[in-house]
Amino acid sequence: MKIKKALIPAAGLGTRVLPASKAVPKEMLNIVDKPAIQYIVEEAVAAGIEDILIITNRGKGVIEDHFDHAYELEHQLAGNPQKAKILAQVQAVSALANVFFLRQKETKGLGHAVLCGKHFMGDEPFAVLYGDDVILSEDPVISQLARVSEEFGCGVVGVQEVPRREVPKYCSLGIEPLRERVMRVTDIIEKPTDAQILSCFSILGRVILPPEIFSMLEEGVAKMPAGEEYYLTDALAELGRQGKLMAVDFLGKRYDMGNKLGIMQANCEVALKHPEIGADFRAYLLALAKTLEAKG
Ligand code: UTP
Numbered sequence: 001m002k003i004k005k006a007l008i009p010a011a012g013l014g015t016r017v018l019p020a021s022k023a024v025p026k027e028m029l030n031i032v033d034k035p036a037i038q039y040i041v042e043e044a045v046a047a048g049i050e051d052i053l054i055i056t057n058r059g060k061g062v063i064e065d066h067f068d069h070a071y072e073l074e075h076q077l078a079g080n081p082q083k084a085k086i087l088a089q090v091q092a093v094s095a096l097a098n099v100f101f102l103r104q105k106e107t108k109g110l111g112h113a114v115l116c117g118k119h120f121m122g123d124e125p126f127a128v129l130y131g132d133d134v135i136l137s138e139d140p141v142i143s144q145l146a147r148v149s150e151e152f153g154c155g156v157v158g159v160q161e162v163p164r165r166e167v168p169k170y171c172s173l174g175i176e177p178l179r180e181r182v183m184r185v186t187d188i189i190e191k192p193t194d195a196q197i198l199s200c201f202s203i204l205g206r207v208i209l210p211p212e213i214f215s216m217l218e219e220g221v222a223k224m225p226a227g228e229e230y231y232l233t234d235a236l237a238e239l240g241r242q243g244k245l246m247a248v249d250f251l252g253k254r255y256d257m258g259n260k261l262g263i264m265q266a267n268c269e270v271a272l273k274h275p276e277i278g279a280d281f282r283a284y285l286l287a288l289a290k291t292l293e294a295k296g
Contacts, residue, residue, distance in 0.1 A: 001124060001125055001150065001153075002048075002146075002150065003047070003048075003049060003124075003125055003126065003127050003142070003146045003149065003150075003208060004048075004049060004050055004051065004124065005049065005050075005051045005052070005053070005120070005121055005124060005126045005127070006044040006049045006051070006052045006053070006126060006127040006128070006129055006142070007052075007053045007054075007055065007114060007117040007120070007121070007126060007127070007128050007129075008027075008037065008040055008041070008044075008052060008053070008054045008055065008128075008129050008130075008131050009055045009104075009110055009113035009114060009128065009130060009131055010025065010027040010037060010054055010055060010056055010060060010063060010131030010132075011055045011056055011057040011060065011103070011104040011107060011113050012026075012107065012110075012113075012131070012132070012258075013107055014026035014132070014258065016258055016259050016260070017029070017257075017258060017259065017260060017263065023059070024062070025056075025059070025060045025062065025063060026131075026132055026257060026258060027040075027060075027063060027131040027132060027257070028062055028063060028066065029257060029263060030267075031134065031255070031257075031263075031266045031267055031270050032267060032270045032271050032274055032277070033274075035066060036131075036132065036134050036257040036266075037054070037063060037066070037131055038066070038093060038096075039134045039136070040129050040131065040133075040134060041067070041096055041097060041099065042096065043129065043135065043137075043140045043141065043142060044097065044127065044129060044140075044142060045096055045097050046140045046143070047127070047140040047142040047143040047146060048143070049097070049127060049142070050097060050098060051097070051098045051100065051120075052097050052098065052099050052100065053100045053101070053102060053117050053120045053121075054067075054099060054100070054101050054102075054131070055101075055102055055103075055104050055113045055114075055116050055117065056101055056102070056103055056104070057103055057104050057105070057107065058103070063101070064101050066093065067093060067094055067096070067099040068094055069091075069094050070090060070094075073090065074087060074090060074091060077090065100120065102116055102117070102120070103116075104116050107229070108221065108224070108229055108230055109224075109228075109229025109230040109231055109232075110130075110229070110230075110231060110232040111217050111220055111221065111229075111230035111231050111232040111233075111234060111235060112217070112221050112229070112230045114128060114209070114213070114217060114232055115214060115217040115218065115221055118214045118217075121211060121214075122211070123211050124211060125149060125155075125208055125209060125210050125211065126208070126209060126211075127142045127145070127146070127206070127207070127208050127209075128206070128207040128208075128209060128232075129142065129205065129206055130205040130206070132205075132256065132257045132258035133204060133205025133206070133254060133255070133256060133257070133258075134254070134255045134257055134266060135158075135204075135205060135206065135250070135252040135253065135254045135255070136252060136253050136255075136270075137250070137251055137252030137253065138251075139251065139252075141158050141206045141250045141251075141252045142206055142208075144158070144248050144250050144251065144252075145157075145158050145206055145207070145208045145248050145250070146208060148182055148246050148248050149208040149246075152246055154210060154239075154244040154245060154246060155207070155208060155209050155210050155213065155236070155239050155244055155245045155246070156207070156208040156245070156246045156247065156248055157173075157185065157203045157206075157207050157208075157236060157245065157246075157247050157248075158203065158204060158205065158206035158207065158247075158248055158250045159173060159183075159201040159202060159203055159204060159247045159248065159249055159250070160201070160202070160204050160249060160250065160254065161199075161200045161201055161202075161249070162200055162202050162204075163200070164194075164197065164200055166202075167192060167197050167200055167202060168191055168192055168193065168194065168197075169191070170191070170202035170203070170204070171188050171189060171190045171191065171192070171202050171203055171233050172188070172189050172192045172196065172197045172198045172199060172200070172201070172202065173185055173187070173188050173198060173199055173201040173202065173203070173240075173247060174186040174187035174188070174189075174198040174199065174240070175198075175199055175201055175247060178246075181248055181249040181250075181251075182246060182247070182248055182249075183201070183246065183247045183248075183249070184243070184245075184246055184247075185236075185239075185240035185245040185246065185247050186240055186241070187237060187240055187241060188203070188233050188236055188237040188240055189237075190231050190233040190234070190237075201247065201249070203233070203236070203247075204250075204254050205254060206250065207232070207236070210239075210244070213235055213239065216235040216238050216239070217230070217232075217235050220234050220235055253269070255269075268285070272285070
């Protein structure tokens with residue numbers, strides 16, 4: 001079945017990038033000249049997705065503003081012929097897709113945020129693009145996953161190998177390789193200890209889910225002790241144990257906008273390729289690198 005809908009969870013607290021994320025949602029932190037979440041919506045659109053549900057919470061209204069028209073700004077820009085290009089860029093944002101918003105009223109974890117999309121998604125498989133993971137790729141990662149989901153008729157997680165010392169920060173997948181870049185998932189352990197690591201493949205920000213995930217999430221959330229967050233991984237692990245989950249070792253460069261180093265890497269690498277500032281930024285970086293070498 002073709003994937004036509006996507007959910008972007010963007011209701012987390014962003015504690016790892018405070019104080020930057022105190023009043024500005026981390027999903028709105030910029031990479032050169034666009035907020036992170038715009039890159040994510042653009043990926044979904046490039047994959048042919050028409051309807052996108054963004055899960056927000058209190059204090060994240062600027063995400064809605066970003067995908068809305070900005071009448072006053074557009075009116076001012078329209079009055080200045082020299083600003084025609086930037087006007088087109090501003091207007092293109094609100095025309096990207098049908099973007100819907102829903103509030104997660106309590107921060108109860110990623111599993112709960114996805115459950116908030118139950119009525120929107122209905123009885124169709126859907127894509128989840130984590131709101132703080134920007135992945136740049138010629139072939140959108142969601143398309144790479146959707147092809148496998150359509151072929152096998154089951155859920156799919158986007159994975160890459162991470163250095164072993166980093167696995168405890170993510171999750172670890174038990175896998176059976178099927179063909180190049182495609183594996184069957186047998187189990188998943190969230191934030192494993194070193195002894196629990198099954199493989200260095202971790203889920204990195206992109207997932208396709210079958211609608212049956214919602215009953216698993218409902219059950220999991222109902223059992224969750226008060227004050228704790230419900231991980232999406234718990235329901236994914238259950239799908240894996242039932243033989244209904246595949247993994248794709250995707251092609252693409254991922255930037256973790258939920259941590260400070262990831263934000264700097266994203267900005268540097270995107271700036272280097274940017275048509276307007278790329279050449280100047282490269283010259284600046286080369287000169288800076290020389291001063292760093294000189295200092296040792
Ligand atoms: P993270 O766990 O990386 O986000 O969730 P976080 O909770 O904001 O991070 P820290 O640890 O406090 O820095 C991955 C994605 O899921 C969303 C986040 O906004 C992020 O885009 N999320 C997380 C929700 O939508 N709701 C939640 O309850 C938790």
